[in-house]
Amino acid sequence: MNRLAPNLDCLRGPVSFSLAICFCLLAACSSEKKSPQAAEESVVIVADAPVETAGSEKTVPPQNVRQNTPQPEKTPATSSTAAPEASKPDQTIYRPSDQRPVHNNQRLELLGIKCYESPRLKLYTDIDPKIAVTLPAVIDQAYASLADYFGPLPPDREGTEFQVTGYIMQNRALFREAGVILDSLPAIVNGRHQGAQFWMDAQSQPYYLKHLMLHEYTHCYSMIMGDIGAPVWYLEGIAESMATHTTDADGKIHLNVMPHNKNDFGGLGRITLIEDAVEQAPPRSIQEIMQFHPANFLYNNEEYAWSWALCQFFDKHPVYGSPFRELAQHMHGDGFSKKIQEMLGDDYAKVNDDWMLFARNLQPGYDFQNAAVTFASGESLRPDSSATAVVNSQKGWQSSGIHVEQGIVYEVSATGRFTLAQKPKPWESTADGISFQYFKGQPLGRLIMMIQPDPDMKLTHPNSILKEYPLGAHASWMAPVSGTVYFRLNDAWNSLADNRGEVEVTLQRKSKPTTGDDSDR
Known part of the structure; x- marks a missing residue:
C-alpha cells in the first residue's frame, strides 16, 4: 500500500x-508567538473561532487572541499626591462568541434542506428525515462525555449555551447552491470543521454516519478555544477514538x-x-x-x-x-x-x-488489561544450568526472568494443565495445545516464545521482538538473538479473560555454543 x-x-x-x-x-x-509588546499588555483571554487551513481534511487552527488594553483613569487636579489605583482588566477566560450564520430555514427547506435542532446541535441536512431526526439527540448525549474527557468549556460573554451547526450533505451541490458552504472553506473530502460548524458527506453505513458526525463534533468541542499546540496525530486520533461508539439496550451512547x-x-x-x-x-x-x-x-x-x-x-x-x-x-x-x-x-x-x-x-x-506486557530483564544461565518460570494462561506475554545468548542451544520443557474457554464446557489443555482449535496457525494453548533483544542487538535485528517461536511442551532450540525470553499460551487476544490455570516452564542452557542464526533479520 x-x-x-x-x-x-x-x-x-x-x-x-x-x-x-x-x-x-x-x-x-506551532503556536503563534506574541511580540514582547503584546506580552506586556493586559489581555482578556477570548479566543476567536479557529479556522482550518487548506493543507488537511481536518487541520490545526492558528492561534487568534483578541487583546484588550484598558485605558488608565485620569487623576483629578484636586486629588492628593497618591494616584488612584488603575482599573484591573477582566482576566476571565471566555470561549468565542457565537459567530455562526443565521439561515433562513424556510428558504432552505424549499431547496430540500431541513433543520433539526437540539440544545447542542443545529443540523441542516437532505438525508432521510427518519434518520436525520435521531442525530441531534446523539450529540446531546455525547456532549457530557466530551466535557468529562476534555473538561467543561468556559462560558461565552453572552452567557449562551455551546451549540454547533452541522451540515450533513447527500447532494453537496445543493448545499453549495444554498450558500451554506463557505467560499473560504478548504476542500471537503469526507468531513471538515471550522469553529462551531462542521460539514460532512452523508454515509451509506448507519454506524459510520454517526461516527463521522461525532468525529467532527469532537473537533468543534475540543478545539474551539484556539491556540492548539497538540500535534495532528493526537487531534485526529483522539477524535477517531471519541467517535468510536456503541449504543446499549437502553439507547445510551458510549464513546x-x-x-x-x-x-x-x-x-x-x-x-x-x-x-x-x-x-x-x-x-x-x-x-x-x-x-x-x-x-x-x-x-x-x-x-x-x-x-x-x-x-x-x-x-x-x-x-x-x-x-x-x-x-x-x-x-x-x-x-x-x-x-x-x-x-x-x-x-x-x-x-x-x-x-x-x-x-x-x-x-x-x-483485552488491554490481560494482554499488557510487564517488561523485566532476565538473568543469564551458566552452562548446563536451568531455571523455571510460571506462565499464566490468562495473560499475554510474560517475562521468564531468563536471559539467553545468541548461538547458544537451550532446551525447554513445560508441565501443567489449564483450561481455555469455559463454555459450552472447559477445554483442558497442556503446553502442546489442543489440535481441534487454532489461532494464527498454532493449536490453541500451545506454549509460544518471544525474545526481547538486548539494545545492541536491535541494530541488526530491529524486528525480532515480533517473531514468535511455537515450542509446545518439549523443544530444543538455538537462540537467534541475545535477550530476555517471554512466554505465552496461545489464545486470541480477545479471549484471555476466561482462561484458568498455568504451566511451569523449565529452561536449560546446554554447554556447547554454536554459530548465530540471522533468520529474523
Whole structure:
C-alpha cells in the first residue's frame, strides 16, 4: 500500500528518548508567538473561532487572541499626591462568541434542506428525515462525555449555551447552491470543521454516519478555544477514538470504546486497515506516527487508523492510560509536548516495543488489561544450568526472568494443565495445545516464545521482538538473538479473560555454543 509519509527506514531501531520527543515536536502545530509588546499588555483571554487551513481534511487552527488594553483613569487636579489605583482588566477566560450564520430555514427547506435542532446541535441536512431526526439527540448525549474527557468549556460573554451547526450533505451541490458552504472553506473530502460548524458527506453505513458526525463534533468541542499546540496525530486520533461508539439496550451512547466486532461498526474499518498493513510490513513505530503531517490525512485513511490505534493503546493501557487522558487538558499552548514527554519517560525503546506488540496483535475486542506486557530483564544461565518460570494462561506475554545468548542451544520443557474457554464446557489443555482449535496457525494453548533483544542487538535485528517461536511442551532450540525470553499460551487476544490455570516452564542452557542464526533479520 502506498504511503504518503517520507521514507523512514533510516529511523527504525533503537533511538534515544530525546529523538523520539523531537519527532513529536516536529509533528506538533506551532503556536503563534506574541511580540514582547503584546506580552506586556493586559489581555482578556477570548479566543476567536479557529479556522482550518487548506493543507488537511481536518487541520490545526492558528492561534487568534483578541487583546484588550484598558485605558488608565485620569487623576483629578484636586486629588492628593497618591494616584488612584488603575482599573484591573477582566482576566476571565471566555470561549468565542457565537459567530455562526443565521439561515433562513424556510428558504432552505424549499431547496430540500431541513433543520433539526437540539440544545447542542443545529443540523441542516437532505438525508432521510427518519434518520436525520435521531442525530441531534446523539450529540446531546455525547456532549457530557466530551466535557468529562476534555473538561467543561468556559462560558461565552453572552452567557449562551455551546451549540454547533452541522451540515450533513447527500447532494453537496445543493448545499453549495444554498450558500451554506463557505467560499473560504478548504476542500471537503469526507468531513471538515471550522469553529462551531462542521460539514460532512452523508454515509451509506448507519454506524459510520454517526461516527463521522461525532468525529467532527469532537473537533468543534475540543478545539474551539484556539491556540492548539497538540500535534495532528493526537487531534485526529483522539477524535477517531471519541467517535468510536456503541449504543446499549437502553439507547445510551458510549464513546471511546474498542470495537468488539466488525459487524456492529460498519464502515469504520480501522482495525482491518491495521491488520492488512502488518501483514505486509512491521507496524509503524511511535516516532513515525508522531511525525505525521496534516497533508498525510487528506486522502489516506491509513493515517487515521494508525493515529486511532496509538491513542487507543495509550488511553486503555494500565500504565499509560491515566497520564494520556491528562493530555486532553493540555491541547492548548505549549504544554502538550512536556506532558507527553513525562508520560513516555526515559525509555522510549521499551514503550515502542510495547506498542509494536499491541499493533501486531490488534483485533476486535482486544483485552488491554490481560494482554499488557510487564517488561523485566532476565538473568543469564551458566552452562548446563536451568531455571523455571510460571506462565499464566490468562495473560499475554510474560517475562521468564531468563536471559539467553545468541548461538547458544537451550532446551525447554513445560508441565501443567489449564483450561481455555469455559463454555459450552472447559477445554483442558497442556503446553502442546489442543489440535481441534487454532489461532494464527498454532493449536490453541500451545506454549509460544518471544525474545526481547538486548539494545545492541536491535541494530541488526530491529524486528525480532515480533517473531514468535511455537515450542509446545518439549523443544530444543538455538537462540537467534541475545535477550530476555517471554512466554505465552496461545489464545486470541480477545479471549484471555476466561482462561484458568498455568504451566511451569523449565529452561536449560546446554554447554556447547554454536554459530548465530540471522533468520529474523
